[in-house]
Amino acid sequence: MTTQQQPRVQWLSRWGFVLAATGSAVGLGNIWKFPYMTGEHGGGAFVLVYLVCILAVGVPVMMTEIAFGRRGRGSPIDAVRRVVSESGRSSVWSLLGWMAMLCGFMILSFYVVVAGWSFSYLWKMLTGGLAGSGVDDMAAIFVANNENPFNLGFWSTLVTLATMLIVGKGVQAGIEKSVSWMMPGMVIMLLILIGYGVFSGGFGEAWSFLFSFNTGSLSSEGMLAALGHAFFTLSLASGAILTYGSYLPAGASIARTTLGVAVADTLVALMAGLAIFPVIFANGMSPEGGPGLLFMSLPLAFQAMPMGTLFGVLFFIMLSMAALTSSISMVEATVSWLVDNKGITRRTAAWGTGIVLWLVSTLAMLSFNVGADWTLAGKHFFDWLDYLTSRWMMPLGGLGMVLLAGFVLKSETFREELGLAPHWHALWLFMVRYVSPLGILVIFVDALGIARLQFGLHWPWLLGVLVLITLIGELASPRLRRTLAG
Ligand code: TRP
Secondary structure, eight states: OOOOOSOOOOOSSHHHHHHHHHHHHSSHIIIIIHHHHHHHTTBHHHHHHHHHHIIIIIHHHHHHHHHHHHHHTSSHHHHHHHHHHHTTOOGGGGHHHHHHHHHHHHHHHHHHHHHHHHHHHHHHHHHTTTOOSSHHHHHHHHHHHHHOHHHHHHHHHHHHHHHHHHHHTOIIIIIIHHHHHHHHHHHHHHHHHHHHHHHHTOHHHHHHHHHSBOGGGOOHHHHHHHHHHHHHHTTTTSSHHHHHHTTSOTTSOHHHHHHHHHHHHHHHHHHHHHHHHHHHHHTTOOOOOSHHIIIIIHHHHHHTSTTHHHHHHHHHHHHHHHHHHHHHHHHHHHHHHHHHHHOOOHHHHHHHHHHHHHHHHHHHHHTTTTTTTOOBTTBOHHHHHHHIIIIIIHHHHHHHHHHIIIIISOHHHHHHHHOOOHHHHHHHHHIIIIIHHHHHHHHHHHHTTSOOOOTTTTHHHHHHHHHHHHHHHHHHHHHHHHHHHO
């Protein structure tokens, strides 16, 4: 493997990083999953738990990833290898980088299909293809949209092309430039949609659905959902944030930048709820989860409202942009690795990756039509990609990163890279050593269905476990470090 000769490209400003990382973080998870989850699991009470999860798990893990990226100045594989070798540890750890890069690529393979839905609905809104009088009609349109592989494939191919076009142009001229107008554009569109919601007649109901502090409906399930979502929504452990971090200028504060991204991501998620639910409630519909909310209820609701088509179009432009700024981040790790190691230009790397991506995503797309019977252990290829990445690769990758940073590597590396005041550094270290791993383990164990942890009932237990592993960890850590380093 070659080492880089020239200094690595950097974002033109710290803002470039914040916008790009927020673009990665803000995606379908924020617009479609979070608002519904919030309403379902107790409104304000859920938001509060979610914020705690973001601070306890999301922020420390994100800081660690960015620090790896900037210290190693490379794709996940190269960056992890360099940082690990700086501490004199085994290069086997770079497997974590491989997993992250593969994870990003695999997520993208099914994400382009979902993003394709958004683009095709934008087109349908524009051309009047969503005319229908009830949810049944809308469901039929959704099914028809998926049934024809040429139709569905056309839209996912379009997303793939757009992604590769942006990434192929480079970090500054492609990614930074596109997010610098797409992200503000998205926020403006969201604000307009919220304004529309205020006048629609359903705003009050939406507000209380989202924010009324309802501890009664905050179950242990809700708490787990908050924890899992905190991890997913920040695009962690999939190579995206690490690679973006590798372009971060040396002087930028990693902690402040991370907090900025986490706050922006949360604000967009809350705003999305205030844009979607007023329209739903104004039409006397009930909120629901899954594809039904965005692709059936919402188009129907817009249709019934004055100037609904215009605002519906605006909504799907906003959704498509959110998806696109996420998909470019998923492929950047792979492209950057190819450029650094294979001596090819960025453009060639992007198109090469695009072709492989197109093949894999086409297979995923076929799960909805001709390949409806191609299942393994009851899952389609599309479902397998989702299952392997979100249930296995993301938690394991995140866990590996924090344990590596917390116990195995030299502490100076992160002290220098994070540049925090001693007490803040101690807090970060405590988080990555004990709190984040415990949080990730809880998500992991629950998601695999090994055990359903009754969180709500057993908070004191969980705190007890945290205290115990902290004591053991602190007493054993020099030894632990030696063992883990092999
Ligand atoms: N954060 C994205 C969302 O909220 C989803 C996501 C998960 C993602 N992992 C990622 C996006 C990796 C880009 C890269 O929808």
